[in-house]
Amino acid sequence: MSRAFTRQDDNENVLADIGERPVSPHRNLVTETGLAQIEAALAELREQLGEAERSADREYIARVSRDLRYWTARRETAELSVPEPDSDVVRFGMTVTLEGPDGKQHTWTIVGEDEADASQGKISHVSPMAQALFGKGEGEIATVNGKEWEIVAIKAG
Template identity: 30%
Template sequence: MSKAFTRETEGEGDDDDQDGAASSLPAGTKNYITPAGYTRLRDELLQLIDEERPKVVEVVHWAASNGDRSENGDYIYGKKRLREIDRRIRFLTRRLEIAEIADPALHHGGDQVFFGATVTYADEAGDERTVTIMGIDEADTLAGQVSWVSPIARALIKARQGDVVRLTTPMGVQEVEVLKVDYPPPAQA
């Protein structure tokens, strides 16, 4: 029998870790997330449930009523898209259920690095970099955000402005100096 006609085993092809963007949490740790990150994930979940999924279901229903499903592109693509949406909904639901909202504004004005801090540091060569320590599900390296479980974040956490910390990299241990620590201001009510 051709591979095309075999059924995927359970779990195979059902990888809920969405495109590597959100890696799994270390065992026994909490899923810290900023209030803004939580809101973005919740909004995405609601948009998928309330808007996108019903539209795709409607297209699939219409395509199924057209007869032969084996050569019906709308039906085939729609079913595939529904699986993708349902997988993302399951993923977001699980992540939001275990999310621990941590507001970085509580540390505004402090000089010690905690979750949510924007830290400017210099490496041994004197190159300065700025990173914001975010939750696993919201970090965007292209925007200068790193996950709180990343090596640089782990090295910086609990350091203070002016401290020199050791960062373990694939190329060896490197010392970095914390130059500046910032937090967002508290939200105005």
């Protein structure tokens, strides 16, 4: 077998391995920042697709096309949710300060799945912590994984 055929077979295997990015079955709630991030990702991917098509790099085209399909689906299902500024209970989009069992305080903002980043203090609305916090107010206790967290502050936005 010639090298050309081997190389082509390898390229086809790489393309077959790319697969689709899984789309969450949960509601696609987004903050204003999250919606802007989706729009920016789409714009960037459209630009990359043009570059990829000009380069004729099949693997690059496949990866960019896959990501473009993902973000297009996320944009189509995005539900912008802005918390009421005077809400006295935890809702999507709010920032919550908690005091843990060790007395240390932690602050989390509840955001959409695609913008969640625990290292930046952003947790997904479908996370166990967010689920335990929803509907609770300051002074109330949320229990997650057997630990009790007291809500010490709530802020919209």
